[in-house]
Amino acid sequence: MFNLLTFQRTLLTAVLFVCALPASASFFDFDSVPADAQANHAIGAAYPEYSFAYAAFLPRQDSFGIDIPGSERWVADPSITDPVLVANPLSYNVGGDYYGAAPSGRNALDANSGPILLQFSTPQVLESFSTQLAAGILGTILNSSAHLKFLDSTGGELLDYTFNQIALSTAASGLILNVGPVNGLVSSVLLPQGAFYDNIAVVPEPPVAALFGFGLFLIRLLRVRQS
Amino acid sequence: MFIAKPRSNCLQWLIAAALCSTSGAAFAESSISRLTPPSDPSLAPSVVISRFLPNQRFDLQATVQPAAGLTVSSVSFTVDGTPVAPAPGASSLVTTGLHSGLASGTAVASIRAYSNATPGIHTLSAIATLSDNSQVAKTGNFEVVGVTPQGRLAKNIIILLGDGMGAAHRTAARIVSQGYSQGKAKSRLAMDTFPFTGMVMTSSLNSMVTDSAPGMSNYVTGNKAQNNQEGVWPDDTADTFDNPRFEYLSEYLHRQQGKSLGVVTTADVFDATPAANAVHTSNRGNGTGIVDQYLDDRSLTGLTVLMGGGRKWFLPNSTNAVQPVAGVYNLVNGSQRTTGTDYVLPSDIIAGWGAASGAKDSNRDLIADFQSAGFAYASDKSSLDSVISTTPDKLLGLFAYSNMNVSMDKIGKRREVSTVVDDYGFPDQPMLDEMASAALKVLAKNPNGFVAMIEGASIDKQAHLMDTDRWILETIEFDHAVKVAQDFANTHPDTLVIVTADHECSGAAIIGASTVSATTLVANTTATPVGTGTKTSLMRDGNPNAATPPGSNPSNPVVGTYDSAKFPAYSNSDDGFPATTDINNKMLIGYGANADRYETWLSNAQPTQDSQQPFVKPGVNNPFPNLSSYPANPSVRNSTTGFFITGQVPGDQAVHTATDIPLSALGRGASLFTGVMDNTDVFFKLGQAAIGGAK
Numbered sequence: 001m002f003n004l005l006t007f008q009r010t011l012l013t014a015v016l017f018v019c020a021l022p023a024s025a026s027f028f029d030f031d032s033v034p035a036d037a038q039a040n041h042a043i044g045a046a047y048p049e050y051s052f053a054y055a056a057f058l059p060r061q062d063s064f065g066i067d068i069p070g071s072e073r074w075v076a077d078p079s080i081t082d083p084v085l086v087a088n089p090l091s092y093n094v095g096g097d098y099y100g101a102a103p104s105g106r107n108a109l110d111a112n113s114g115p116i117l118l119q120f121s122t123p124q125v126l127e128s129f130s131t132q133l134a135a136g137i138l139g140t141i142l143n144s145s146a147h148l149k150f151l152d153s154t155g156g157e158l159l160d161y162t163f164n165q166i167a168l169s170t171a172a173s174g175l176i177l178n179v180g181p182v183n184g185l186v187s188s189v190l191l192p193q194g195a196f197y198d199n200i201a202v203v204p205e206p207p208v209a210a211l212f213g214f215g216l217f218l219i220r221l222l223r224v225r226q227s
Numbered sequence: 228m229f230i231a232k233p234r235s236n237c238l239q240w241l242i243a244a245a246l247c248s249t250s251g252a253a254f255a256e257s258s259i260s261r262l263t264p265p266s267d268p269s270l271a272p273s274v275v276i277s278r279f280l281p282n283q284r285f286d287l288q289a290t291v292q293p294a295a296g297l298t299v300s301s302v303s304f305t306v307d308g309t310p311v312a313p314a315p316g317a318s319s320l321v322t323t324g325l326h327s328g329l330a331s332g333t334a335v336a337s338i339r340a341y342s343n344a345t346p347g348i349h350t351l352s353a354i355a356t357l358s359d360n361s362q363v364a365k366t367g368n369f370e371v372v373g374v375t376p377q378g379r380l381a382k383n384i385i386i387l388l389g390d391g392m393g394a395a396h397r398t399a400a401r402i403v404s405q406g407y408s409q410g411k412a413k414s415r416l417a418m419d420t421f422p423f424t425g426m427v428m429t430s431s432l433n434s435m436v437t438d439s440a441p442g443m444s445n446y447v448t449g450n451k452a453q454n455n456q457e458g459v460w461p462d463d464t465a466d467t468f469d470n471p472r473f474e475y476l477s478e479y480l481h482r483q484q485g486k487s488l489g490v491v492t493t494a495d496v497f498d499a500t501p502a503a504n505a506v507h508t509s510n511r512g513n514g515t516g517i518v519d520q521y522l523d524d525r526s527l528t529g530l531t532v533l534m535g536g537g538r539k540w541f542l543p544n545s546t547n548a549v550q551p552v553a554g555v556y557n558l559v560n561g562s563q564r565t566t567g568t569d570y571v572l573p574s575d576i577i578a579g580w581g582a583a584s585g586a587k588d589s590n591r592d593l594i595a596d597f598q599s600a601g602f603a604y605a606s607d608k609s610s611l612d613s614v615i616s617t618t619p620d621k622l623l624g625l626f627a628y629s630n631m632n633v634s635m636d637k638i639g640k641r642r643e644v645s646t647v648v649d650d651y652g653f654p655d656q657p658m659l660d661e662m663a664s665a666a667l668k669v670l671a672k673n674p675n676g677f678v679a680m681i682e683g684a685s686i687d688k689q690a691h692l693m694d695t696d697r698w699i700l701e702t703i704e705f706d707h708a709v710k711v712a713q714d715f716a717n718t719h720p721d722t723l724v725i726v727t728a729d730h731e732c733s734g735a736a737i738i739g740a741s742t743v744s745a746t747t748l749v750a751n752t753t754a755t756p757v758g759t760g761t762k763t764s765l766m767r768d769g770n771p772n773a774a775t776p777p778g779s780n781p782s783n784p785v786v787g788t789y790d791s792a793k794f795p796a797y798s799n800s801d802d803g804f805p806a807t808t809d810i811n812n813k814m815l816i817g818y819g820a821n822a823d824r825y826e827t828w829l830s831n832a833q834p835t836q837d838s839q840q841p842f843v844k845p846g847v848n849n850p851f852p853n854l855s856s857y858p859a860n861p862s863v864r865n866s867t868t869g870f871f872i873t874g875q876v877p878g879d880q881a882v883h884t885a886t887d888i889p890l891s892a893l894g895r896g897a898s899l900f901t902g903v904m905d906n907t908d909v910f911f912k913l914g915q916a917a918i919g920g921a922k
Binding site for chain 2 (some may be wrong): 025054055056057058072080081092093094095096098112113114115147192193194195
């Protein structure tokens with residue numbers, strides 16, 4: 001015979017146990033590979049659910065393959081076959097000091113030549129997202145700000161985070177951008193072009209809320225049945 | 228009784244009128260006669276005269292002409308109602324050294340190196356306060372053109388500019404170098420294979436017919452410059468180096484992205500097209516100051532490669548005089564450096580732009596200074612090959628005293644059939660594609676990328692001279708350089724390549740082909756017309772005796788048009804140039820913007836004199852005396868062998884035209900370059916590709 005009290009106690013125990021679990025963060029420092037290696041090799045087997053690709057702001061196409069004006073969204077650029085690379089930012093200081101050193105180690109993600117998508121194989125709700133920047137010239141030329149975007153599976157924007165130009169363009173290495181939480185299921189994160197990104201931390205929201213909410217639902221259901 | 232009052236009233240009015248007419252100036256109001264950047268607010272929003280990329284630097288300037296008896300106390304500028312605060316030392320109020328004809332007390336106020344990051348149309352106002360505390364204002368506008376982040380950037384930009392190269396020049400080069408069969412080109416020029424094509428409107432700030440200074444400057448600044456001026460707007464001061472500036476693509480991308488600059492030309496490097504990528508001046512003829520600024524301001528432009536002719540500006544001139552003086556060459560190193568064409572900048576430009584101050588130094592050894600700054604130096608093709616084998620970090624190449632010899636004469640030397648280059652003193656000059664290859668090798672060392680301008684300069688110069696065979700071969704040489712850039716882009720996919728021209732030159736047209744053999748054309752040059760025949764009837768109409776009725780001796784025109792033109796068939800040598808342009812049934816060119824000339828339809832063994840060469844004038848101690856024996860200009864060239872064609876323009880040379888010219892694009896962002904565009908639009912497309920990326 002079903003015992004409601006036993007069920008409630010078991011459920012509460014389970015919820016408390018899950019709450020006690022730490023959120024499962026993913027962390028990329030790009031130093032496990034040589035400079036100029038592929039970024040996807042740097043995160044490799046440890047984080048198979050993530051990948052980097054160059055981004056493009058492209059329109060959808062109709063059944064005839066014709067661009068639909070106004071339907072542009074950020075996607076992995078299908079015309080680019082080159083892999084995204086990691087690099088030592090100091091190697092770009094030819095004829096002048098344009099970039100500072102990577103905030104940690106030697107390498108950072110090289111977004112110097114174009115925007116990059118960090119793609120998730122499984123969409124996630126993010127508790128936080130953070131990255132450290134090498135000192136450099138990001139943001140001084142693209143209007144007055146640069147935009148970190150969190151995108152859903154259709155390329156729709158869940159969150160558009162605007163950088164502060166002054167903070168980026170004159171920052172010493174190590175400026176940390178910390179964003180979150182992001183409401184909605186994130187499929188990719190757009191990293192603006194012109195910078196080097198290091199120590200990327202992706203922290204999904206643990207299933208606490210979902211589990212807790214489900215548990216409350218069950219309790220309510222059982223009480224309704226009992227009554 | 229005589230009543231005098233009416234007459235005295237009339238007299239009073241007459242006196243008053245006389246006073247007014249003689250003292251008219253005393254009652255003229257103060258005004259701001261010039262506000263820079265130039266604008267025409269009535270055209271907004273569809274057309275804005277002055278436009279800029281976000282944070283592109285430019286100067287603000289106003290000329291205030293006060294009413295009589297007043298002086299200008301101060302001038303302020305506002306943008307969108309907000310006062311503009313200049314950087315320390317980057318502003319000025321100048322009342323001396325102005326052009327004549329301005330009101331007494333005129334002042335030119337400047338704020339240097341202003342920039343605005345906000346896209347949109349902005350209102351610019353200048354407010355002048357006069358010594359009587361009155362104020363006068365003027366309002367204009369400018370636009371900041373936003374850049375859309377939309378993809379991977381064009382890291383490298385290669386601009387190939389065929390000076391004066393219109394559609395006819397390209398077509399003629401294709402016919403000669405590629406050939407036709409049954410209506411189809413057997414193959415294409417390299418520039419023909421670029422996937423995107425547009426048309427460019429080429430007018431300058433002050434005329435529908437541009438010259439090469441704004442012709443280049445407009446492409447790489449996004450703003451219209453006036454004829455003879457490069458990278459500046461006109462102003463009211465006499466100094467030709469203090470004009471209000473606007474930032475070049477090279478300066479902007481070097482400052483924003485750390486890109487390098489390469490300038491390669493077959494002209495003298497002081498010439499308008501190369502200079503209008505790096506130097507700001509209202510007088511394109513100021514050679515000494517122009518070449519000095521290449522080096523002195525390399526920190527602004529990122530200059531890494533400079534190649535072409537123009538050694539005469541780099542050599543010390545202890546006499547400070549252009550030789551010969553009174554028929555004597557007192558200096559025989561070829562230098563034409565003078566303090567009269569040198570530069571010194573005012574303090575506000577130095578402070579605002581970070582530009583070098585400059586110095587009037589005709590005796591400067593500029594080659595040595597380049598070498599001290601880390602540039603490897605090449606003086607001819609052999610030394611270029613040697614220098615490039617180790618891929619230096621920076622490269623200076625100076626292959627002639629002034630403009631390099633044209634490809635016909637360089638190839639003639641290599642084929643050992645011509646000594647023209649020996650007469651000029653430079654027997655071992657590289658071809659443009661060899662220079663381009665070396666330049667790209669050096670520039671590619673910069674991981675931030677580069678901007679390269681590669682110019683086929685003498686398409687224009689020979690078209691001015693209506694030397695048909697020479698400009699056709701120049702166009703072919705230019706296309707060889709286009710191929711080098713194309714190959715580079717194919718192996719460096721983040722490269723954008725555009726092929727264009729600053730303007731069309733001479734109104735060249737492919738009118739048909741000779742119906743007679745080359746031997747007959749030669750014979751015609753010495754044949755004597757009979758009866759009432761003329762050289763024209765002989766060499767154009769094919770009728771040695773014009774009195775002969777057509778029925779008894781039908782004319783067989785030398786100039787074959789329509790069906791008679793057929794397809795001239797040239798053959799190429801292994802060096803990539805036609806074995807000869809004097810073939811049977813050769814292609815014939817006419818000129819719609821021509822000056823007087825004598826035409827033989829044959830190639831000219833000698834080029835026409837180049838007035839820029841330092842030893843072209845006869846004189847004692849001239850080390851290259853043969854140059855003065857070359858034909859002086861087209862109106863005397865072939866005067867005893869050709870038939871006379873009346874020009875439509877005065878003077879000795881054909882002129883530029885206002886015709887739109889084709890632009891071809893390849894590589895990353897190339898799809899932006901379609902449709903009919905203004906030459907200033909090209910700058911913003913380049914900016915979009917380099918900063919925002921392209922789809």
